[in-house]
Amino acid sequence: KLTWDAYYDSPEIYAWVDEITAQFPEIITTQSIGKSTEGRELMLMRINKPSDQQKVTVFLNSNIHAREWITSATTTWIFNELLTNEAYAAELDKFDFHYVPVLNPDGLAYTHNGDRLWRKTLSDHDSFWGCLGVDANRNFDKSFGGPGASSDKCSETYHGPSAFSEPETQAVRDYILANKDAIKIYFDVHSYSQLVLLPYGDTNLKPDDYADLLEKGLILENALRERHGTDYVTGTVPDLLYLASGGSFDWVKEKAGVKYSMGIELRDQGQYGFLLPASQIIASGEETLDGFLAIFNAIRDEI
Numbered sequence: 001k002l003t004w005d006a007y008y009d010s011p012e013i014y015a016w017v018d019e020i021t022a023q024f025p026e027i028i029t030t031q032s033i034g035k036s037t038e039g040r041e042l043m044l045m046r047i048n049k050p051s052d053q054q055k056v057t058v059f060l061n062s063n064i065h066a067r068e069w070i071t072s073a074t075t076t077w078i079f080n081e082l083l084t085n086e087a088y089a090a091e092l093d094k095f096d097f098h099y100v101p102v103l104n105p106d107g108l109a110y111t112h113n114g115d116r117l118w119r120k121t122l123s124d125h126d127s128f129w130g131c132l133g134v135d136a137n138r139n140f141d142k143s144f145g146g147p148g149a150s151s152d153k154c155s156e157t158y159h160g161p162s163a164f165s166e167p168e169t170q171a172v173r174d175y176i177l178a179n180k181d182a183i184k185i186y187f188d189v190h191s192y193s194q195l196v197l198l199p200y201g202d203t204n205l206k207p208d209d210y211a212d213l214l215e216k217g218l219i220l221e222n223a224l225r226e227r228h229g230t231d232y233v234t235g236t237v238p239d240l241l242y243l244a245s246g247g248s249f250d251w252v253k254e255k256a257g258v259k260y261s262m263g264i265e266l267r268d269q270g271q272y273g274f275l276l277p278a279s280q281i282i283a284s285g286e287e288t289l290d291g292f293l294a295i296f297n298a299i300r301d302e303i
């Protein structure tokens with residue numbers, strides 16, 4: 001039972017998915033989009049409420065990086081709230097959601113029972129030193145192996161032996177390519193630093209439609225700040241962090257053609273970092289839901 005006053009591993013998160021799906025069978029369907037290296041299900045929720053209105057489809061994934069526990073905590077809170085709080089009923093008439101709560105369940109399990117600060121997947125690519133895992137957010141086929149990724153199998157940012165070497169990134173690729181005409185918005189949820197991340201990550205060049213992305217990113221930033229005064233900053237990955245090739249939202253924008261393809265780095269700014277107290281989950285959920293609804297509606301108004 002998720003109570004959002006603690007952090008959970010994928011079995012508890014998937015139990016919540018099953019429970020809420022049973023509660024709203026006419027709105028939610030679930031499907032497996034693949035299996036992780038260790039055989040865990042990569043579960044996707046489709047939230048599709050029958051409605052007369054023109055819907056905009058949003059794809060969102062969290063916990064691509066294992067140690068970023070606040071990401072699945074925040075997104076499960078958000079979808080639980082959207083589904084159970086009547087105040088948001090009208091929002092479900094406007095948006096369909098394709099949601100992967102845990103993209104890296106092997107890594108997440110390892111952060112619960114082995115190394116709390118593990119980031120990568122747990123695939124075995126025959127490292128001489130026995131190092132495991134690939135940084136799934138360096139494994140997408142956009143500037144694969146370029147700046148900000150490592151060829152060292154023991155590195156935290158190891159890009160993998162080839163683009164899409166990981167079953168977790170293959171699953172996202174295949175699902176998005178199969179649904180790319182429907183999907184209008186893609187969000188990759190990370191922590192920490194309180195940033196709205198815009199493409200690209202692999203180059204200092206900005207996309208041609210960067211002004212549109214920046215305008216929407218600022219809408220998210222400002223709506224999020226209103227709830228609890230939490231300060232976020234909006235910009236491209238290299239402007240705010242560093243160059244990072246092979247990232248998910250770069251591939252989704254450039255190769256799948258999803259215009260509004262971006263990321264967010266949730267709380268905090270480094271005081272607790274990845275070890276953010278669970279007492280902040282609900283506030284993170286509240287402010288991030290406000291921000292997401294503001295940006296989703298702004299994009300929908302434009303489409």
Ligand code: 0X9
Pocket residue numbers: 065068137190191192197200201202237241244245246247248249250263265
């Ligand atoms: O380095 C990353 O993958 C992300 N930061 S984190 O501290 N959560 O690891 C930034 C996202 C970069 N996104 C793309 N390059 N598309």
Ligand code: ZN
Pocket residue numbers: 065068189190191
């Ligand atoms: Zn991350």
Ligand code: ZN
Pocket residue numbers: 228282283286
């Ligand atoms: Zn609050």
